[in-house]
Amino acid sequence: MARLFSILALTAALLGCSATKHHRADGLAAASGLGRGATVLLVEPDIQLSELLASGVQEPRLDWTQAARVHVDQAIDAALAEREARVARFVEAAAPELRERQRQLILLNGAVGTSILLHRYVGNTLPHKGESFDWTLGRGARALDEKARYALFVFLHDSYATGTRKALAAGLMLVGVGVSLGQQVGFASLVDLEDGRVVWFNLLSAQSGDLRNPTDAAAAVAQLLEGVPL
Amino acid sequence: MRARSFFDAKERKGVKRGTQIRAAFRWVPAGITLRPFAHFCVPLRQIILLLLAILLLSACAKRSLEPQDAAPPAPDAASDEAGLLMQMDRFEEDLKVSPDRLRDPKLEAYLNELTCRVAGEHCPQFRVYILRQPFFNAAVGPNGMLLIWSGLLLRVEDEAQLAFAIAHEIGHYQQRHTLERWRKLKSTSNVAMALQVMTAGIGVGLVGAAAGLGANGALFAFNRDQERAADDFGLDRLAALGYDDRRAGALWGAVWDEERVREKELLSSIFASHPPSAERRDRLSAAARSDTGELGKTAFEQAVSHLRQGWLDDEIGRRHYAQTEVLLTRLEGLGFEPGTIAYAQAEMYRRRARTGDLERALRAYQRAVTSDNAPPLAWRGLGLVLRQLKRDEEAQAPLREYLQRAPDAEDRAMIESWLR
Numbered sequence: 293m294a295r296l297f298s299i300l301a302l303t304a305a306l307l308g309c310s311a312t313k314h315h316r317a318d319g320l321a322a323a324s325g326l327g328r329g330a331t332v333l334l335v336e337p338d339i340q341l342s343e344l345l346a347s348g349v350q351e352p353r354l355d356w357t358q359a360a361r362v363h364v365d366q367a368i369d370a371a372l373a374e375r376e377a378r379v380a381r382f383v384e385a386a387a388p389e390l391r392e393r394q395r396q397l398i399l400l401n402g403a404v405g406t407s408i409l410l411h412r413y414v415g416n417t418l419p420h421k422g423e424s425f426d427w428t429l430g431r432g433a434r435a436l437d438e439k440a441r442y443a444l445f446v447f448l449h450d451s452y453a454t455g456t457r458k459a460l461a462a463g464l465m466l467v468g469v470g471v472s473l474g475q476q477v478g479f480a481s482l483v484d485l486e487d488g489r490v491v492w493f494n495l496l497s498a499q500s501g502d503l504r505n506p507t508d509a510a511a512a513v514a515q516l517l518e519g520v521p522l
Numbered sequence: 523m524r525a526r527s528f529f530d531a532k533e534r535k536g537v538k539r540g541t542q543i544r545a546a547f548r549w550v551p552a553g554i555t556l557r558p559f560a561h562f563c564v565p566l567r568q569i570i571l572l573l574l575a576i577l578l579l580s581a582c583a584k585r586s587l588e589p590q591d592a593a594p595p596a597p598d599a600a601s602d603e604a605g606l607l608m609q610m611d612r613f614e615e616d617l618k619v620s621p622d623r624l625r626d627p628k629l630e631a632y633l634n635e636l637t638c639r640v641a642g643e644h645c646p647q648f649r650v651y652i653l654r655q656p657f658f659n660a661a662v663g664p665n666g667m668l669l670i671w672s673g674l675l676l677r678v679e680d681e682a683q684l685a686f687a688i689a690h691e692i693g694h695y696q697q698r699h700t701l702e703r704w705r706k707l708k709s710t711s712n713v714a715m716a717l718q719v720m721t722a723g724i725g726v727g728l729v730g731a732a733a734g735l736g737a738n739g740a741l742f743a744f745n746r747d748q749e750r751a752a753d754d755f756g757l758d759r760l761a762a763l764g765y766d767d768r769r770a771g772a773l774w775g776a777v778w779d780e781e782r783v784r785e786k787e788l789l790s791s792i793f794a795s796h797p798p799s800a801e802r803r804d805r806l807s808a809a810a811r812s813d814t815g816e817l818g819k820t821a822f823e824q825a826v827s828h829l830r831q832g833w834l835d836d837e838i839g840r841r842h843y844a845q846t847e848v849l850l851t852r853l854e855g856l857g858f859e860p861g862t863i864a865y866a867q868a869e870m871y872r873r874r875a876r877t878g879d880l881e882r883a884l885r886a887y888q889r890a891v892t893s894d895n896a897p898p899l900a901w902r903g904l905g906l907v908l909r910q911l912k913r914d915e916e917a918q919a920p921l922r923e924y925l926q927r928a929p930d931a932e933d934r935a936m937i938e939s940w941l942r
Contacts, residue, residue, distance in 0.1 A: 340612075342605070349708055354604035395619045 314494035314519035315412060315425045330441045331378045332522065333485070335398060337364055337446035341503060346456040356452075356504050363509035364448060371513055372444075375522040380440050393435045400429055401445050405479055408493055426489075433488035443485055446516065448478035448496075450503050476503070480516050492520050587698045592643040602708075603664070603701055610665040617651055617667070624652040624672060624829075632825035633688075636681065637668060640689045640759055644696065656836035658777060662691040664700040675826055676833040677776065677849065679856060681818025682769035686756045693755025699748045706745075753802065757809055766815030771807030774799050776852060783844040827859060831897060834866040843874045861893030865900045872907060883907050891920065898927035902937070909940070 341356035372379050385391045404427055411418050412425070436443055453461070478496040483489065496516045502508040597603040617623060629652065638645040647666040657673040668691055678684045694700070744752070753770070760767040778799035837846055850870065854863045868886035871879040887904035890896040905921035908914070921937050931937070 340608075345708055347708065351602055351708065352605035352609045353600070354608045355599035357608060358599060392619060399616075399619065 313413070314492060315408070316519070316521060317489055317491045318424050318426050320491060320521060329376055329378060330522065331380050331439060332372055332482075333380050333382055333437045333440035333443040334368060334372075335382045335401075335436070335443055335445050337361070337368070337448060339364060339446075339448045339503075340450075342449075342451040344451045344453045344457055346454060348457075350451050360448070360450070360503040360509060363503060363506045364446070364513055366506065367510040367513035368444070368446065368517075370510070371517050372522065375520070377522045380437065382436065382443070390435060393432065397429060397433060397436055398445075401481065401483065402447075404429060404490065405445070405447070405481055405493070408481075408490070409479065409495065412493075413495055425493075427493070428490060429483055429488040431488050433483055433485050436485060440485055442491070442522075443483045444480065444520075445483065446478070446480045448476070448503065448512070448516075450476040450478075452502070452504075476512065478512070478516055480520075482520055482522070494518060494520070587702055590644070590696050590698055592647075594647075602704065606701060606704055607665050610663040610667065614649070614663070614665065614667045617669075620653075622653050622655065624654040626652070626829060629675075629825050629829060632821070633670065636685060637688050637692075639763060640685050641692050642759075644692065647695075648692070654832075654836065656833065656840050658780075660687050660691050662695045662700075664695065664698065666695065668692075668695075672829070672833045672836065676830065676837060678773065678822070679776075679819075680769065681822040682760065682765040682767075682816065683773045684822060685763065685765055685818075686760050686767075686770040686773065689756035689759035690752045692759070693752035694744065694748065696755065697748070697751055699744050699752070702748070703744060749802070750805070753806060754809070757806065761811060761815075764816050765812075766817055767812050768807065768810040768815075769817065771803050771805075771810055774803035774806055778803050779852070780845045780848050783848055784842070823858070830859065831862050831866075834862065835869075838866060838870050838873060841873075843870055846870055859895050861890050861896035861900065864890035864893060865897055865903070868900070868903055868907075872903060880907060880910060884911065891923075898924055898931075901927060902931075902933075905937075 339357060339360050340352060341360050342350040342352045343356075345351055369379060385394060408427055410416055411421065417423075433443070476496070480494050480496075481490050482492040484491050494516060496512065503512060597607070630650065633650045633652065637648050637650050641648055648668050649666060650668045650670065652675070653669055653671045655671040655673055656676070657671055658677055659669075659671040660674055661669040663669075668688070670687070674687060675684070678687065757767050757770060760770060781799050834850075837849065840846065847867075847870065850863060850867050854860070854867070864886050868883045868890055871883035871886060883903070884907045887900055887907060890900040891904055901920040901924035905917040905924060908917035908920070918941060921941060925931060925934060925937055
């Protein structure tokens with residue numbers, strides 16, 4: 293997870309402020325929808341909000357994280373309803389073996405996402421893949437849910453500077469030192485549960501947009517879901 | 523989080539799995555970008571002093587913590603403690619499915635039962651995980667996850683010592699040392715940042731770099747006072763449960779015997795906040811009160827013996843042969859499964875392969891194959907060493923014996939080609 297986070301931060305830094313750039317699987321026309329009324333399984337978004345202390349240490353905040361989870365959840369619901377998709381929420385299986393496979397799939401999605409970031413966004417292109425976008429979790433992805441057609445994964449980490457850090461940043465500006473005041477990093481992917489293909493992938497990176505309030509959270513989600521083929 | 527206590531930070535360096543575990547504990551600090559631009563005519567000195575004041579003031583707030591209740595209420599969601607617990611819970615979720623986790627129902631049941639007994643009224647707060655890592659370490663999180671590394675289980679001699687290790691961790695939990703350390707870290711980092719501010723202004727990076735290292739060093743361990751408090755808690759629990767509390771000092775004595783033969787490595791002085799093993803041994807031995815008390819040798823042996831072979835393989839794989847030699851000599855003296863131990867000694871010498879090691883390996887393999895519980899691989903090793911010593915004729919019998927004892931051996935075809 294720490295590795296994923298550093299790659300995300302690196303990617304975000306390379307792309308600059310408030311950029312999104314999505315990719316669709318090969319063979320999927322730019323404007324095509326994948327059928328209205330498809331059931332989309334929403335895997336619990338990985339959301340964490342932290343406070344950026346004066347020292348640069350990120351302190352995780354439960355209250356902010358909880359609030360952001362509610363806002364982001366609602367915003368995703370609304371965005372998917374607008375696209376006439378049916379939303380199902382991921383429920384962990386009761387059987388230990390299946391549950392273990394599901395957890396591994398979620399971890400695998402993180403690993404595949406990390407690779408996509410590294411090889412499509414950071415620019416470290418894989419020679420055999422070139423410009424093609426044909427990433428997959430494999431057929432085992434079905435284990436996440438028996439019925440839904442797609443699974444939507446969301447990763448959103450954000451941090452906000454404390455007053456002390458803001459004061460420090462202002463002061464340091466004067467002596468010529470730049471200090472980060474927090475950064476929003478996130479990505480989302482849509483996986484076809486029939487064959488495990490990553491049909492759409494989007495990276496979000498912004499220096500502003502406060503997930504702690506519903507309006508900004510909805511804006512961030514709208515940006516994050518840009519180009520989703522639903 | 524980094525509730526590392528039993529363990530020796532230097533050893534973990536360079537071990538991939540250990541690094542991953544450590545990485546998962548790390549809060550990635552947001553980068554401070556140094557971006558010099560046009561210099562304004564400002565009183566630099568005053569600005570720097572002001573900034574230092576801001577940072578140092580925010581570093582001073584510190585009060586000591588109340589011990590953990592048996593049924594603690596959930597902390598305020600806006601508090602640093604709640605954030606810390608959230609982070610720990612995330613870590614625990616990853617840990618549950620980690621490939622480093624050792625799943626063994628028999629040992630897990632034993633450790634759960636023992637932990638519950640040691641924890642007393644705190645029992646429901648703990649969840650025990652075994653990590654397959656060949657280092658002497660155990661850790662506890664402020665959310666009640668208790669991690670025991672296989673390298674500790676390999677070194678512990680009886681239930682009394684294991685109970686002490688667990689009680690020591692519970693002591694850290696009960697006295698909320700991780701939260702204390704997290705608060706300390708935050709303020710230490712602020713001070714480190716202050717030094718960076720100072721040096722950024724005058725264009726000297728060295729002091730700042732050294733301070734950064736110091737702040738990270740503080741991350742690596744509980745401080746001495748915390749370790750001592752946890753040791754005292756551990757001794758009290760041992761006595762209360764009727765164990766022989768002299769075993770705690772003996773455990774640290776054994777750790778010290780290994781530690782002092784370590785080949786010198788980099789960064790050794792950074793982690794000095796950890797009380798040296800010899801000091802802990804002496805302190806614990808002096809504080810022991812009972813001269814009777816239970817050892818629990820049999821129960822412990824029954825719970826771990828079936829796993830020892832694998833742990834010994836991991837231990838040899840560390841390639842710290844001087845330490846492994848000391849450990850194996852000790853285990854041999856204790857009479858744990860002579861065949862398994864002799865086999866491990868032989869493997870260690872064969873892989874180290876210094877002058878005379880081949881002969882040492884030969885003797886150890888010979889000891890192994892004449893013991894009751896030698897693994898089939900002991901005959902393979904004996905055959906291999908004899909071949910290396912150009913005694914091909916003598917190698918035939920043990921290699922045949924190996925194939926008989928391991929009918930599904932992966933290297934059967936190769937061995938058979940030698941036997942033709």
